[in-house]
């Protein structure tokens with residue numbers, strides 16, 4: 259399989275290169291080897307991308323929603339047909355095990371294209387009768403949207419931003435994370451093979467400065483970022499200074515609350531999915547696991563047992579269920595938190611070290627007896643560290659769960675469904691789970707409250723964030739003017 263991308267950028271329906279841009283190495287996290295390179299976009303590349311997006315958007319918006327939707331559905335089918343190849347590429351880009359990428363990345367991207375393609379033909383306005391007169395509303399595209407991606411789900415993020423944008427008749431210029439530049443190029447290639455007109459979906463490579471340049475360009479009407487809270491604050495501020503629309507999908511430190519009456523196996527399963535899938539590099543992870551005292555020891559014992567069965571190894575081997583961190587940098591950040599947990603007095607139940615092998619592998623790590631003030635309970639780690647905190651009663655755990663600047667997700671495990679709904683109702687979070695964790699079907703809105711973000715991806719909600727409403731008052735009689 260060829261890993262080196264055909265060229266760094268995909269603009270106006272074709273691969274484009276400009277080697278004058280700074281070189282960005284593509285590193286395979288499982289070995290640390292350089293497997294390819296791209297060049298950051300030069301001003302000339304940015305110019306081409308934005309001009310072609312402006313031109314392409316007009317052609318795309320002039321098509322009917324159903325025509326756009328048909329092309330998007332075709333792209334979704336093509337992604338499913340090429341799922342194996344795209345999943346292998348996602349594994350090379352991120353290091354995530356093929357066992358995961360083959361079911362959660364390109365497939366999730368295809369879901370988004372299929373779902374929003376299906377909605378594209380029904381994006382209608384309202385008719386508002388006012389006696390003889392009436393108002394009608396039209397849902398219009400915003401224009402040129404910029405998507406800026408994080409490195410944990412490169413294919414999915416490229417599609418989650420692209421699909422609603424395209425359904426509404428916008429064009430997109432997508433900047434992947436510099437850590438994972440490969441997958442979005444494939445998404446662009448497939449969209450164009452499926453029939454998306456040239457210029458409608460472009461991918462350009464670069465670091466944060468390129469993201470900032472795009473956010474500040476007057477030709478850009480909307481910015482959708484998936485990234486950390488500090489980056490989100492910068493991007494939101496820059497977009498605000500130009501009065502641009504934004505979607506901010508940012509970080510979290512989400513609570514997962516396990517009551518005494520919960521089914522232990524399910525609670526452990528939820529905690530594993532909410533902490534160790536993708537080696538813990540998931541924004542919505544429930545990394546503060548509040549466990550009621552009566553179930554604590556049973557929970558910890560079963561958790562350690564089940565973690566012991568994780569297959570850590572070559573991510574391309576289908577048996578592997580736990581892969582490396584995305585980069586050496588991220589591995590070192592997480593190692594720092596492992597040390598911090600021990601230093602601040604948390605009890606290390608398992609893990610806590612780097613694995614002695616090539617690549618950026620860490621052990622799945624659990625700390626118990628974590629208290630609210632500890633660094634590992636306050637800061638987003640974005641790695642395989644679970645913090646287990648004790649609690650006694652419902653009101654106490656709700657107050658402690660909400661005592662954070664973040665508000666992305668929250669989960670509750672309990673056999674008492676009334677309690678499940680009651681507790682979830684009081685938690686400050688955008689994407690919540692009862693007796694489950696980290697499900698992200700395209701039909702459900704996804705996004706955070708407080709510092710975790712603004713706007714929602716997926717579901718019909720996303721349409722509101724990629725379109726604007728025009729209202730038209732129609733007078734049927736004469737106009738009465740005072741003079």
Ligand SMILES: NC(=O)c1ccc[n+]([C@@H]2O[C@H](COP(=O)([O-])OP(=O)(O)OC[C@H]3O[C@@H](n4cnc5c(N)ncnc54)[C@H](O)[C@@H]3O)[C@@H](O)[C@H]2O)c1
Pocket residue numbers: 406407408409410411433434435436464465466467468469470471473484485486487489490492493506507508509510540541542638640666705711
């Ligand atoms: N809520 C979500 O949906 C979601 C999903 C995945 C990841 N995340 C968050 O992403 C973070 C991890 O990803 P990361 O390390 O790539 O995040 P990051 O904030 O470092 O970078 C995200 C993207 O922003 C770009 N960028 C950096 N500075 C910029 C600037 N000043 N202007 C414009 N763009 C800029 C980067 O090049 C990258 O493409 C975590 O905090 C995680 O929680 C959130």
